[in-house]
Amino acid sequence: MPSHRNASLKVLVVEDSKVVLKGLCNYLERMGIANPLTAETGLAALEVYERERPDIILLDALLPDIDGFEIAKRIRAKEHPEEWTAIIFLTSMSKDEDLVHGITAGGDDYLMKPISQVVLQAKISAMRRLVEMQRKLVDTTHQLNAANKELQRLSTTDGLTGIANRRMFDELLMREWRRCQRAKKPLALVMVDVDFFKQYNDTYGHQAGDACLQAVAKQMARSAPRASDVAARYGGEEFALILGDTEIDGAVWVANYIRQNIADLKMAHKRSPFNHVTVSCGVAAIVPSDKATPNELILSADHALYLAKEQGRDRVAGMGN
Numbered sequence: 001m002p003s004h005r006n007a008s009l010k011v012l013v014v015e016d017s018k019v020v021l022k023g024l025c026n027y028l029e030r031m032g033i034a035n036p037l038t039a040e041t042g043l044a045a046l047e048v049y050e051r052e053r054p055d056i057i058l059l060d061a062l063l064p065d066i067d068g069f070e071i072a073k074r075i076r077a078k079e080h081p082e083e084w085t086a087i088i089f090l091t092s093m094s095k096d097e098d099l100v101h102g103i104t105a106g107g108d109d110y111l112m113k114p115i116s117q118v119v120l121q122a123k124i125s126a127m128r129r130l131v132e133m134q135r136k137l138v139d140t141t142h143q144l145n146a147a148n149k150e151l152q153r154l155s156t157t158d159g160l161t162g163i164a165n166r167r168m169f170d171e172l173l174m175r176e177w178r179r180c181q182r183a184k185k186p187l188a189l190v191m192v193d194v195d196f197f198k199q200y201n202d203t204y205g206h207q208a209g210d211a212c213l214q215a216v217a218k219q220m221a222r223s224a225p226r227a228s229d230v231a232a233r234y235g236g237e238e239f240a241l242i243l244g245d246t247e248i249d250g251a252v253w254v255a256n257y258i259r260q261n262i263a264d265l266k267m268a269h270k271r272s273p274f275n276h277v278t279v280s281c282g283v284a285a286i287v288p289s290d291k292a293t294p295n296e297l298i299l300s301a302d303h304a305l306y307l308a309k310e311q312g313r314d315r316v317a318g319m320g321n
C-alpha cells in the first residue's frame with residue numbers, strides 16, 4: 001500500500017542482476033517511492049551516493065567489482081557528522097557470521113534473497129521511522145545550537161547598547177592582559193563617563209537618557225576598529241575601551257577622538273555648562289607583568305577619570321607608567 005510519507009524518501013538500490021533490480025524497483029514504486037535510484041556496481045553506487053545522498057540504500061552484498069561490505073564501509077567514512085544513511089544488505093548468505101560481518105561493516109539491517117515485497121515494505125517502514133527521527137534530531141540540534149549562541153550573545157552583551165557588558169569586559173581585559181604580557185607590549189584602558197548625566201535624565205527623561213547612552217556606545221564601538229580592541233559598557237553611564245598594544249599617548253589620542261565625536265553630536269543638554277552632551281575620559285596604560293593586576297589598570301584609569309571631572313569635564317586625563 002503506497003504511503004505519502006514514502007514520497008520524500010530517496011532510496012538507492014544497488015544490485016548487479018537486472019532482473020532483481022527491476023523487481024525491487026517495482027516493489028518500491030508500489031510503496032509510493034517514485035523513481036528509486038539504481039546502481040549495478042560498487043563504484044557506480046559510490047558515485048550515486050556522493051551525488052544524491054540517499055536516505056536508504058538497499059545494497060547487494062555480492063557485486064562484480066567491490067563487495068557490498070566494503071561499499072558500506074566507504075559510505076560510512078564519507079558521511080558528515082550529522083548525516084546518516086540507512087543501509088540494508090541484500091544477501092543470499094545465511095550464515096550468522098556473514099550477517100555479523102554486514103552489521104560490522106556499517107549495515108543497519110539485511111534482507112534475505114529472494115526478497116518478499118511484504119518484508120521489504122516492513123523494513124523500509126522501520127528505516128523510514130529512523131530516518132525521520134534522525135532528521136528531527138538534526139533539526140533539534142540546530143535549534144539548540146542557535147539558542148546556545150543567542151544565550152551566549154545575551155550573556156556577554158549589554159541589552160541597552162549592544163556592546164560588550166561588564167562580564168565580557170572583565171573576561172576580555174584579562175585576555176588582553178595576558179596577551180600583552182606575553183608580547184611585552186603596553187595595554188591601555190580608556191574610561192568614558194557622561195557628564196552631568198543625572199541632570200540629563202532629570203531634564204529629558206529616562207528614555208532620552210537611554211538614547212543618549214546608545215549614541216555614546218555607538219561612538220565607542222566606532223573607535224575600537226582593531227579586532228583586539230573592546231568597547232564595553234562598564235556600568236550605568238560609564239564606558240570602557242580596552243586597547244591592546246597601545247601606548248598611553250595613542251590611547252589619549254583615541255580618548256580625545258571619542259570625546260570630540262560625542263561633543264560634535266551636539267545632543268542638547270541645557271543643564272550642562274556646555275549646553276550639549278559631553279564626556280570625560282580617564283586613560284591609563286601599563287606593560288602587564290606579574291607584579292601588577294588588571295584591577296590596578298582599572299583603578300588608574302578611574303583615577304584619571306576623576307581628575308578629568310575635577311578639572312572641569314569634557315576633557316581627557318591620562319596616567320601612564
Ligand SMILES: Nc1nc2c(ncn2[C@@H]2O[C@H](COP(=O)(O)OP(=O)(O)OP(=O)(O)O)[C@@H](O)[C@H]2O)c(=O)[nH]1
Nearest residue numbers: 193194195196197198199201206209210236237309
Ligand atoms: N537613562 C539611564 N540612566 C542611567 C542608566 N544607568 C545609570 N543611569 C543614570 O546615570 C546617572 C549617573 O549620575 P551620577 O553618577 O551622579 O553622575 P553625573 O550626573 O553624570 O555627574 P558627573 O559624572 O559628575 O558629571 C544616574 O542618574 C543614573 O540613574 C541607564 O541605563 N539609563
